[in-house]
Amino acid sequence: MTAFTDGQIDAPKRPWYKRIFGSGGPVIPVVRLQGVISQELKPGRLNIASVAPLLEKAFKFKKAPVIAIIVNSPGGSAVQSRLIAQRIRQLADQHEKKVLVFVEDAAASGGYFIATAGDEIIADPSSLVGSIGVIMASFGFVDAIARLGIDRRLYTAGKNKSTLDPFLPEKPEDIERIKQMELDIHDVFIDYVKSRRASKITLPDDEIYTGEFWTAKRGLGMGLVDGLGDLHGTLRERFGKDVTIKSIAPKRGLLQLPNFGLSARGDIAGDVIAKIEDREIWSRLGL
Structure with missing residues (x-):
């Protein structure tokens, strides 16, 4: 199952002659990690079981100059956060690939743990980061x-x-x-x-590891992020206007629907409780 299906990036198809002859810009795989981090296999949750297959697929793009990962998470399970971050680094070292992490609304607590697995962290100025x-x-x-x-x-x-x-x-x-x-x-x-x-971090331990979170605009000067920007703009700037962004997302089929947002009969109450819990975790950041 997966815990993230919203906001996927749909890359435009390249012209047929470019697809056949291999011309055009580079193809960069993008994995979206969005949601609360939890061991539970429920919609909207991130864990190593749901994330690892997508990461492994992304790193199989041998010609990709980098691997891009979008993080949008308020945190959650410490163990699952570490397992996901560790898997990112294992694959990056194995395939000798650089990893660019792009933060959307938040990379806080466990979300920031995962973000630090990237070689660079790039965030919107209003993104929330930290909460260590x-x-x-x-x-x-x-x-x-x-x-x-x-x-x-x-x-x-x-x-x-x-x-x-x-x-x-x-x-x-x-x-x-x-x-x-x-x-x-x-x-x-x-x-x-x-x-x-x-x-990279410029502040002493007793100021940075307090559990406090900041906007990425301020986090840039603190060393929590490496740059301000968004995925499309950054990749086009670095790899040219012909760059193709390839979303690595789970395949959705009729038989898979219970695992991608529709509860199996009898588990609706559990999903409602999970959504309430997720809402409470996001609300700690004011989101």
């Missing part, structure tokens, strides 16, 4: 069930098995343990960004 931090959220319903007169019964083996249970009071030791997990994950994020952009 970790967040975990939950709800507490202890007072609610007490007011309703509900007596909850929970049985566990292992003293910490009930951590994050929303119907139990928070325990200081649970909060401390969760905070340490966040710090561990944050360290992985910071180390990866440094491995890719340490020579």
